[in-house]
């Protein structure tokens with residue numbers, strides 16, 4: 001999807017799914033990754049913007065035309081103008097682009113302008129929302145059709161075009177998008193047209209996200225319950241007997257971390273493993289990268305050390321990033337893995353070891369603990385390293401316990417600075433604003449640099465936000481900076497951290513009940 005030479009770009013009308021990042025299609029992700037310009041609105045999960053190119057132009061087009069200060073026509077005109085400049089433009093819309101939300105109108109205007117376009121269907125909230133509440137929209141024993149209608153019509157229309165008489169007669173499952181705030185008049189119209197008062201109804205708000213909530217009732221009482229519970233948009237309403245199946249099929253809302261807002265501070269690239277494990281437990285993850293990995297200040301020196309890797313007795317990796325940086329250069333220099341020679345390989349921590357194995361190389365020494373002192377102990381255990389040549393592949397500006405100790409054991413140590421961690425200055429998905437506005441329950445720190453760089457951002461500390469740390473060194477840095485540690489992983493890796501967080505919240509809810 002590079003900028004076309006003929007001067008005309010393409011507009012991709014892309015469905016971003018209902019909220020859960022895992023429900024975005026592969027095609028949508030591909031479009032986001034390649035786009036020059038992305039226009040998104042409030043129902044499109046902003047985390048998807050993390051996939052955008054660094055130089056992509058990202059435009060928030062608001063909740064309603066009014067909110068962003070630009071009208072629907074202006075949005076369309078802007079997208080068309082960008083496409084005319086030869087850009088690849090993605091218009092990202094919540095759910096499916098052609099299920100309400102004006103996608104069809106946008107497509108018409110783009111077509112009228114003579115711009116090339118593509119439609120990328122998405123998982124619609126009208127079906128996925130009920131599914132995440134344990135409500136199948138069809139069931140052989142209950143219904144044979146589903147109707148999707150809008151409770152929020154064009155305000156310019158004087159008469160309702162929703163044919164309540166027909167809806168009442170049709171039966172089946174009826175799914176309503178928009179209009180929870182008008183539920184009172186909608187349910188009374190339905191009742192007036194003969195729908196039975198005890199018909200089961202469910203409202204699902206922020207469906208498929210860590211903030212999902214479901215309210216159930218009947219046609220007779222749901223509107224009043226919604227008011228009593230402050231049940232605000234965005235929500236999907238389901239009317240029909242299938243709602244009763246939720247009693248048995250409610251699967252998502254039973255997850256242990258549902259509703260917990262957890263901040264992930266790792267680099268954008270590394271965040272995904274931690275984020276997806278937390279999401280799998282139902283958490284609402286706020287990815288707020290505080291650091292970014294950049295090439296080392298002296299790339300030439302690093303490359304020279306990599307080139308000479310075969311002269312060493314040991315190569316020691318201290319992080320998965322170091323492994324990546326090393327082999328990135330290594331395979332630019334050589335096209336045969338055997339060029340690494342007879343060097344043995346040590347990797348600190350399971351994630352680092354795994355990354356070495358990903359390159360089909362054996363790890364000869366793998367200290368269990370993710371702390372430098374443990375590596376020294378393991379080296380000692382396995383015999384003398386006196387006069388052995390060790391290449392230590394690590395980040396710039398990290399603790400220098402390891403080289404000192406290895407030197408102390410008589411080894412000859414060269415340090416290869418593979419990468420640098422620098423503060424992340426961009427905030428493509430708007431996570432900083434989200435944190436300031438809605439707060440969080442817990443923030444996770446996976447290294448000392450995430451602590452330092454988070455604090456350097458100077459964001460106000462959200463009320464009640466607790467702290468989880470991956471291990472003692474990170475915790476110490478946090479304490480040195482005046483933070484209190486509420487959770488510390490026993491195993492100092494991502495799985496260990498996730499486990500500790502799960503146990504922490506389980507303990508908290510046990511305390512409350």
Ligand code: SAH
Pocket residue numbers: 018019043093094095096097098099100101123124125126129176177178179204205206207208209233234235236
């Ligand atoms: N194209 C979208 C719908 C756009 S209309 C789709 O296919 O899902 C906007 C309405 O969609 C909202 O008012 C709400 O009724 C519904 N909606 C979208 N995402 C939702 C979510 N995550 N949870 C609940 N309702 C949602």
